[in-house]
Amino acid sequence: MHKMTRNLSLATLLLSSTIFTACSAQDPTTTPNNAVSQPTTKVSAKGPQDSKEIEAFIDPVFAEKMKKYNVNGSNFVVVKDGKVLVNKGYGYADKEKKTLVDKDTVFQIASVSKTFTALAALQLAEKGKIDLKHDITEYLGGMKVPNKTNKPLTMYDMLTYTAGFDYPDKSLITGPEYVNQVIPMKEFMTEHMPTVVRTPGEAYTYDNFAFLLAGYAVETVSGIPFPQYMEKNVFKPLGMNSTNSRFTPELLARMATHYGADGAPHPAIGVAPTDGPQGSILSTGEDMAKYLIMFQQQGTFDGKEIVSKKTIEQMQTYSVFADKSIPMTTVGGFEGYRNDLMNGHHVVLKGGNMPGHQSLVVLLPEKNTAFYMSYNNDTMMSLEVLEAFMNHYFPDERTSKKSTYIPLSASDATKYVGSYQNTRFYALKSNFTYADGNLLMETGTSGKHTLKMVNSLLFEDESGNKLAFKKDHKDQIEYFYYTNPNSLDFGSDSRKVHAKPAFADVPNDSIYKTYIDNLHSFDVISAKSGNLFEPRGTMTQGEFMDVALLANGWHIFNDTLADNKAMIESGVPGFDRNAPITRQIAAVMIQILKQAKPATDIKLTGDTDSWAVDAITALVSQGIIDPDTKVKADGSVDFRSKQPLLRQEASALLDLAFGYYALPIKNK
Structure with missing residues (x-):
């Protein structure tokens, strides 16, 4: 879940690199709570194995990154082969009160909630109550979803971020005033319903509304309110006793204070609707460890089957790709953005952002390894922790291959050239022109690039970042996805902008x-x-x-x-x-x-x-x-x-x- 703040661009929000240096060596912000680092031991080829070795490696990482990003407090959980190897806190849950983060500190996990919503929907699919490929309106109790395409919207589309809504963030309303309000899902969605304008399944667009709608379908099909369904069928069976889809007095009392990137505290942020399947869940390190264990135990926990092995595989297997080398999403809310940090390994991840809280879940299914972290500001420290973790335990062992390129003719270039607009971030526009056998690209947050053609749908820029074009249902080039980490293009596909009929009173020779x-x-x-x-x-x-x-x-x-x-x-x-x-x-x-x-x-x-x-x-x-x-x-x-x-x-x-x-x- 992402919220813009005043005078702060989304580029700054997602790619912040604020430096913070005002910490002493004894400050809990820079050392683990109730733990002492041990000398580093040899890392196993199988990844993290030893708790002391993990702590000896990760403690200095958190010390460095928390200073750099001005983070007051964070938790960190590592699970391997169904066992918790690390579950600890760093720094302060409340710096003013000197309250330390520990395994029971509550954080808003924001969009990590989407994976829980997907799990609930897939539970119902296992029972035959939801068909992932049927028209979603069958499961909405009469609620209508405006659709300007000729293809029905399905649960599968929504769980893979390919629903095609024009305003995927219409459900993104947050603020302190919503902490103590109760706003029902149906009432909220009726007022904020977007329209399906792209053929479902055609383009990847990070989508908050789709997961809100998926949660409403869970509520409608099951016949019980969403929070009660989650408590009965997910949280309680997993023993997640400090996890809820809404605020409770007990969880609020243990919740980490929210801080801005400047270190200033601010009030807790609520969401509308109150039960937000797209991002309202609160949890702890202790509880999230159990969630990770369930994945490593193929859908079971403490002898109980939460979902089938097949569903767990589905949630951790990519089903949407920009190109065969660029995995995008699973049927389960997990994603593959920042593929450059994965070192060639099979990794699925899900991040969550709420003003003042940030979370990240990382799963390596083939290595039976996972980690979770939350911290109390909304910088992107988590990606640097991910990078350090992967480089330490799962380095890139691939043999470097030099790309070969195909000359692009002027006539072939015509199908790519033109203007494109990001399907989520409408402010992000890109333009493609042709020159000297290559495409030239100008885009909002990373400037100008020269793109060389690898194949008819795949290009690479001067830094090796990949850009994949996609065709629509008419077999025409209509979208692109760009992996450049210094751009916001990796947040969603961009769609070609087509010219409209000219105005009758604007002459062709007008300078305007x-x-x-x-x-x-x-x-x-x-x-x-x-x-x-x-x-x-x-x-x-x-x-x-x-x-x-x-x-x-x-x-x-x-x-x-x-x-x-x-x-x-x-x-x-x-x-x-x-x-x-x-x-x-x-x-x-x-x-x-x-x-x-x-x-x-x-x-x-x-x-x-x-x-x-x-x-x-x-x-x-x-x-x-x-x-x-x-x-x-x-x-x-x-x-x-x-x-x-x-x-x-x-x-x-x-x-x-x-x-x-x-x-x-x-x-x-």
């Missing part, structure tokens, strides 16, 4: 046509009436704010949309939705969302209010400027700040600010 057409194709701005765009028409402040939020792309997250609206309304002096918008107000709105950094010295001439100067100069210096506004050789420019903003000018500014991929943009 490309910008207008681009925004139209991304569904950001549409006709004013009929097929007329009215390029020289004006806009109100409210109209421009609405299209700016769409162009920005983070409107897909409810919390972020509310935050961005509030920032715009408070950042524009005298904001009035119905008042005409001027060019300087538009610049301020864009800069609030873009946060562009000044790149060159700009000297504003003409009349500009003082509150707009910084925004305008920052945008102009980065090349975010309409084509009728010229920057002179000495860096001076008249932005015509107090003139009304025309619709064609709005299109240029928004397309340059949010549709392009690398700044600064060179002015032609």
